[in-house]
Amino acid sequence: xxxxxxxxxxxxxxxxxxxxxxxxxxxxxxxxxxxxxxxxxxxxxxxxxxxxxxxxxxxxxxxxxxxxxxxxxxxxxxxxxxxxxxxxxxxxxxxxxxxxxxxxxxxxxxxxxxxxxxxxxxxxxxxxxxxxxxxxxxxxxxxxxxxxxxxxxxxxxxxxxxxxxxxxxxxxxxxxxxxxxxxxxxxxxxxxxxxxxxxxxxxxxxxxxxxxxxxxxxxxxxxxxxxxxxxxxxxxxxxxxxxxxxxxxxxxxxxxxxxxxxxxxxxxxxxxxxxxxxxxxxxxxxxxxxxxxxxxxxxxxxxxxxxxxxxxxxxxxxxxxxxxxxxxxxxxxxxxxxxxxxxxxxxxxxxxxxxxxxxxx
Amino acid sequence: xxxxxxxxxxxxxxxxxxxxxxxxxxxxxxxxxxxxxxxxxxxxxxxxxxxxxxxxxxxxxxxxxxxxxxxxxxxxxxxxxxxxxxxxxxxxxxxxxxxxxxxxxxxxxxxxxxxxxxxxxxxxxxxxxxxxxxxxxxxxxxxxxxxxxxxxxxxxxxxxxxxxxxxxxxxxxxxxxxxxxxxxxxxxxxxxxxxxxxxxxxxxxxxxxxxxxxxxxxxxxxxxxxxxxxxxxxxxxxxxx
Numbered sequence: 001x002x003x004x005x006x007x008x009x010x011x012x013x014x015x016x017x018x019x020x021x022x023x024x025x026x027x028x029x030x031x032x033x034x035x036x037x038x039x040x041x042x043x044x045x046x047x048x049x050x051x052x053x054x055x056x057x058x059x060x061x062x063x064x065x066x067x068x069x070x071x072x073x074x075x076x077x078x079x080x081x082x083x084x085x086x087x088x089x090x091x092x093x094x095x096x097x098x099x100x101x102x103x104x105x106x107x108x109x110x111x112x113x114x115x116x117x118x119x120x121x122x123x124x125x126x127x128x129x130x131x132x133x134x135x136x137x138x139x140x141x142x143x144x145x146x147x148x149x150x151x152x153x154x155x156x157x158x159x160x161x162x163x164x165x166x167x168x169x170x171x172x173x174x175x176x177x178x179x180x181x182x183x184x185x186x187x188x189x190x191x192x193x194x195x196x197x198x199x200x201x202x203x204x205x206x207x208x209x210x211x212x213x214x215x216x217x218x219x220x221x222x223x224x225x226x227x228x229x230x231x232x233x234x235x236x237x238x239x240x241x242x243x244x245x246x247x248x249x250x251x252x253x254x255x256x257x258x259x260x261x262x263x264x265x266x267x268x269x270x271x272x273x274x275x276x277x278x279x280x281x282x283x284x285x286x287x288x289x290x291x292x293x294x295x296x297x298x299x300x301x302x303x304x305x306x307x308x309x310x311x312x313x314x315x316x317x318x319x320x321x322x323x324x325x326x327x328x329x330x331x332x333x334x335x336x337x338x339x340x341x342x343x344x345x346x347x348x349x350x351x352x353x354x355x356x357x358x359x360x361x
Numbered sequence: 362x363x364x365x366x367x368x369x370x371x372x373x374x375x376x377x378x379x380x381x382x383x384x385x386x387x388x389x390x391x392x393x394x395x396x397x398x399x400x401x402x403x404x405x406x407x408x409x410x411x412x413x414x415x416x417x418x419x420x421x422x423x424x425x426x427x428x429x430x431x432x433x434x435x436x437x438x439x440x441x442x443x444x445x446x447x448x449x450x451x452x453x454x455x456x457x458x459x460x461x462x463x464x465x466x467x468x469x470x471x472x473x474x475x476x477x478x479x480x481x482x483x484x485x486x487x488x489x490x491x492x493x494x495x496x497x498x499x500x501x502x503x504x505x506x507x508x509x510x511x512x513x514x515x516x517x518x519x520x521x522x523x524x525x526x527x528x529x530x531x532x533x534x535x536x537x538x539x540x541x542x543x544x545x546x547x548x549x550x551x552x553x554x555x556x557x558x559x560x561x562x563x564x565x566x567x568x569x570x571x572x573x574x575x576x577x578x579x580x581x582x583x584x585x586x587x588x589x590x591x592x593x594x595x596x597x598x599x600x601x602x
């Protein structure tokens with residue numbers, strides 16, 4: 001758990017009605033996952049295979065990253081390397097500035113949340129529109145996502161209705177999800193048409209082909225990259241899979257684990273730029289190689305961000321994503337945050353060192 | 362068969378009746394029971410909080426105290442898991458203690474059919490450590506054939522009816538020091554667990570970890586509920602009397 005969690009959790013815990021609503025909403029997704037995986041008899045085998053593939057890819061990360069870079073270049077993409085969030089943000093900003101871009105549409109990317117890219121670009125006068133519906137909702141509210149797959153799971157439809165009334169001018173009191181989604185769609189369509197660049201996250205980067213794969217349910221990554229001439233894809237170094245063969249294992253696991261769907265509505269493969277366009281891939285470390293160097297934390301880099309750990313976690317369900325105070329909340333977030341935000345633990349306590357000294361004398 | 366009892370510190374101090382029930386039950390099944398009195402806490406609270414150096418001398422002491430015994434039995438999933446799964450991390454290369462959790466020992470080692478009577482509707486609280494570190498049951502998050510060693514043991518008890526919970530193995534919120542540092546979330550989790558047992562019509566919440574039951578019992582008492590908690594050892598000792 002992160003420091004301050006008990007205090008921040010009170011906001012949800014002290015409101016039993018809301019607590020049980022949130023718990024049940026997230027538990028419902030866990031149940032959908034249980035049903036979806038029950039149709040895959042080899043489920044546990046798939047999970048362990050996926051874990052082994054990640055362990056393998058991480059053990060040869062430099063080789064696979066270089067292979068990915070050369071194949072991506074051969075396909076016509078430009079590859080950038082960013083040591084940390086600052087360098088990542090500088091690279092993206094300069095790509096946009098060099099081309100005179102002032103309007104950017106984004107599909108979901110937890111990496112850019114981690115790097116606080118939106119804030120950086122907005123501070124430099126660029127309009128950033130998150131086009132995932134949940135992300136757009138939390139962007140309107142100027143708050144971070146509370147869940148990595150369902151960014152606005154902490155909000156009730158009435159609250160979203162009130163927000164859309166303020167932001168999009170929907171009728172007061174409108175809370176029908178279909179009507180609200182339609183209003184968001186109209187709003188977003190304008191933004192898509194006006195955008196001069198599209199930025200996406202990356203779910204998987206394929207070393208053998210130099211391609212990147214983005215999984216969405218709304219098709220927003222496709223629209224955001226098809227319309228404007230510039231596509232920027234941002235990925236952490238750990239997103240590498242060796243080849244399309246291994247990718248297949250993960251695609252069978254990801255959506256089932258995340259939302260209980262057999263597969264996301266859109267699984268978009270990008271191999272180089274579209275004709276006449278540009279594709280830039282930014283590969284980011286930002287503390288990941290430090291995690292890789294620590295055997296007890298290394299396994300956390302295998303995470304595919306399905307959020308199943310959040311959905312099953314009784315603490316997350318009863319305290320809400322914002323209570324963690326970090327980009328990725330919940331169980332995996334608590335492991336990752338320890339690595340990012342805290343200095344390394346002393347190797348030995350005073351007590352142990354005192355004992356050693358006594359022994360040595 | 363002869364066994365040494367490993368009685369966790371909080372059982373020794375707060376729930377001695379669970380230790381006594383464990384001894385009574387084992388003796389009734391023909392087991393000769395020893396209690397090495399030099400035993401102390403196994404170091405779990407320190408280890409769970411990351412104070413490995415402080416846990417290590419306690420682990421070493423446990424190994425010394427139980428060294429003369431072939432079989433060690435403990436009425437707690439989390440303490441058994443500490444000794445079995447985490448001592449080797451604290452003391453690499455040290456000999457392994459042949460420790461069994463009570464249900465595991467009755468089910469896997471003694472394999473003695475239990476006959477008795479307990480005419481109540483029972484809700485089974487499957488503790489996280491017992492489930493996920495000792496595999497006393499299948500665990501709902503994994504796609505494996507369902508089983509529960511505790512339910513198997515209780516199946517032989519006449520009149521006992523296991524109720525069906527809507528969440529078969531959700532954590533009760535105790536979690537050792539978690540209950541102290543995260544009091545509010547911990548109590549919310551405990552109350553939700555109790556509500557699930559109530560809806561299912563349980564009269565008794567039974568489990569293999571007194572620590573979880575202590576948390577639930579505290580909430581039951583504060584909220585003035587009639588539902589009671591019993592350790593599996595107490596339940597079986599009473600049923601087979």
